[in-house]
Amino acid sequence: MNARQDVVERLTSLRLHEQHGRRAPHKPLLVLLALGQLIRKGSSELQWSQAQERLSDLIAEFGPASKTGRAQSAAYPFTRLRSDGIWTLDRNVPMDLVGPLATHNVVGRQDTGTESQLRQNPELLRQVARALVEQHFPPTIAPDVLTSAGLDADDILQAPCVAPIPRRRRDPAWRAAVLQAWDRQCAFCGYDGQLGHVPVGVDAAHVRWWAFDGPDSLDNGLALCVLHHKLFDFGALGLDSELRVHVSAAFTARTQAGRTTYQLHGQRLRPRPGTQVPAGEHTSWHRREVFKGEPLAA
Structure with missing residues (x-):
């Protein structure tokens, strides 16, 4: 597997808390938010104060209904994405806890190797974003998800598809x-x-x-x-x-x-x-x- 394939695989094969058809789009939404940040700012870096507001908005709008508080919903992916090997924090804080994130205004970002690959290859970034949104959302709202994450929906959805071969085939009739x-x-x-x-x-x-x-x-x-x-x-x-x-x-x-x-x-x-x-x-x-x-x- 070459470096490009490795980036695609790691960013589109996130460990999600899914069972019995439950949706858990928290990590994919954080990755999309970081991709939007990388395009606009040249860095995927997100301070917790930014992520708490923007990520919690994305989760509330595009995730399943939840009684979990907004900040807590954002803290889950912000701390747990580290376990996928594509996300780093500038301070070693416990999983899921809002307090330490807020106290130190912890900064998260994609790992150096992944961010470097995406920065050097905008087409790769577009392909990853398309794969993520198509894996987790229906076509009716995929453009809204991308736009809310700070991405150009028309641009992303025209990117070549890199999603894995589906385990099921759609019925054309x-x-x-x-x-x-x-x-x-x-x-x-x-x-x-x-x-x-x-x-x-x-x-x-x-x-x-x-x-x-x-x-x-x-x-x-x-x-x-x-x-x-x-x-x-x-x-x-x-x-x-x-x-x-x-x-x-x-x-x-x-x-x-x-x-x-x-x-x-x-x-x-x-x-x-x-x-x-x-x-x-x-x-x-x-x-x-x-x-x-x-x-x-x-």
């Missing part, structure tokens, strides 16, 4: 089958725009994300308009065990157009006869791993 099953209209709002005979602005959405073992099956799919697909993947929208749409209490809107989203709350899915609805195991995963906080009051 799945999208068409999902759209057909839901009458080529959004399962939430009914939008059914077409240009000629082609649906426009209607996606086939995974309930349980593909990256987290979500199958290409009809009981893991919904036809959603692009707006509600994005809100679903962000966790602003979800489904309860009786297949009623939930709107997160964290979602807010001021304009009349935005506030129409509130009207979805409590509506039950109405598929055509014979359509497979999302399976309980997939909607349960989405509620646990994606949906943000509590639903609006009834």
Whole structure:
């Protein structure tokens, strides 16, 4: 393995606390934040005072709902990324503890060899960033993750793919089958725009994300308009065990157009006869791993 391959392997094979489909994007988000810092500043160096604010924002926005405090959520990856051999701290502090990080305003950065390789090879940096975001997030929100981490989303997502060969292959017929099953209209709002005979602005959405073992099956799919697909993947929208749409209490809107989203709350899915609805195991995963906080009051 050459030096370039070694960098890719180490940055995209992070040790994550994952079990039973649980998401743990904390370390990938810290690496993306450091990559953004390297591009802008020429160094991946992050003081704890910076990381606490920016990393906790990323985790809150793109991670699963958690009762852990913001600073504590950021302290986990900031201290534990050291175990992956790609991150160093300027002071030897205990794992997970916020106090020592704050007292000394500890500085973290990528290890010297990795940072040197990435600085000398911008294409390598772009490839690593693309691989990380595609491994841990669906395409609907990958650009938002990159932008929030300080990276140019358009630039990164055009980089050559370096992700490992997937253990599963996608079903090329799945999208068409999902759209057909839901009458080529959004399962939430009914939008059914077409240009000629082609649906426009209607996606086939995974309930349980593909990256987290979500199958290409009809009981893991919904036809959603692009707006509600994005809100679903962000966790602003979800489904309860009786297949009623939930709107997160964290979602807010001021304009009349935005506030129409509130009207979805409590509506039950109405598929055509014979359509497979999302399976309980997939909607349960989405509620646990994606949906943000509590639903609006009834």
